[in-house]
Amino acid sequence: MRISALAAEAGVPLATVKFYLREGLLHPGVASSATQASYDGSHVRRLRLIRALIGSVGLSVQQVRAILQLVDDPGDDLYATLGRAVSALPPAVHEASGNDPYPRARAALEALGQIYDPHFPAVAQLEAALAAAEAAGMPISEERLLEYGRRLHEIAAFDLERMPPEPHAAVEYTVLGTALYEPVILALRRLAHQDVAAGRAVRP
């Protein structure tokens, strides 16, 4: 298809498609004449991915480029690549150093019987979240941690079972399944609160 058809198919303005081509986020089409190129389904798919990361998630062109490089070249250690791809997503975390830089997150993961690797950015993210709850006078109790942790581990196992085996697709699935499904999860929890609360409100 021509570039105008590509833009229409992906729901992205033509000028934006040209910008992504110039920036190298979108791979060139196959030249069909001196001034025209032909695009296919791989371009539509890539445009949807870029649009999701920039439009829905709010990443910068630079951040998207970093993720697309991992999609295009997942390398030999897929799980390390998946970790790097997720860590390119918000929230930005401050890596701490020292002897025991993430004591709350370490204790929480130990209580859950999960791997503790201080180099994984979600550890710093968990530490910051636990510290904020503590500072507000509402620390996460061990009971709550175990309740949340168990349910989320079940959700994570479900997610991983459905990960496509092909490495490029696996990186895409992991990035979008993090960036786009997290808002779904938070909205579902809020709606579940409303549902549970409504069930209580009607009781005498």
Next chain:
Amino acid sequence: MRISALAAEAGVPLATVKFYLREGLLHPGVASSATQASYDGSHVRRLRLIRALIGSVGLSVQQVRAILQLVDDPGDDLYATLGRAVSALPPAVHEASGNDPYPRARAALEALGQIYDPHFPAVAQLEAALAAAEAAGMPISEERLLEYGRRLHEIAAFDLERMPPEPHAAVEYTVLGTALYEPVILALRRLAHQDVAAGRAVRP
């Protein structure tokens, strides 16, 4: 205690405490002389709440004021007040109108057997999240919806069981349990992914 001791106890700079007093976010102390007032545990608690909402959650003074009004005056319909308090938190949603403004969210909640109330802001939030996943070519399947929805309903039931019965405390618990526990939930899911993936990576 004096205002300087209050600031130290709550971990908030003195100038900030004075600012919150002027803005009416923090209730005045009891005058102990013409130029001094005495503060107590209620002020420490309120300061921690304000700091959490402004510092950790990133709300504006105006948004915090709206939430504090609901904490201070929960009214007769506690569940409606809890809903209003949560809807003062991010993300901001665009309320839609028309015949069936949130078709994806409605279908999802019907599939989950949960209440659908288009006036609850988390419905618009869910609609936007589902639409973004769909536009990226990764719509939430019914299987995934049921899996996520069931686990999150269990988490929500746990949350509600632990809600303090006293209305002022219930509003505080709901606001902070939403604003501060959501980041914990997202970090735990990312870490659970890592834990599940590591378990797979060591297998041949």
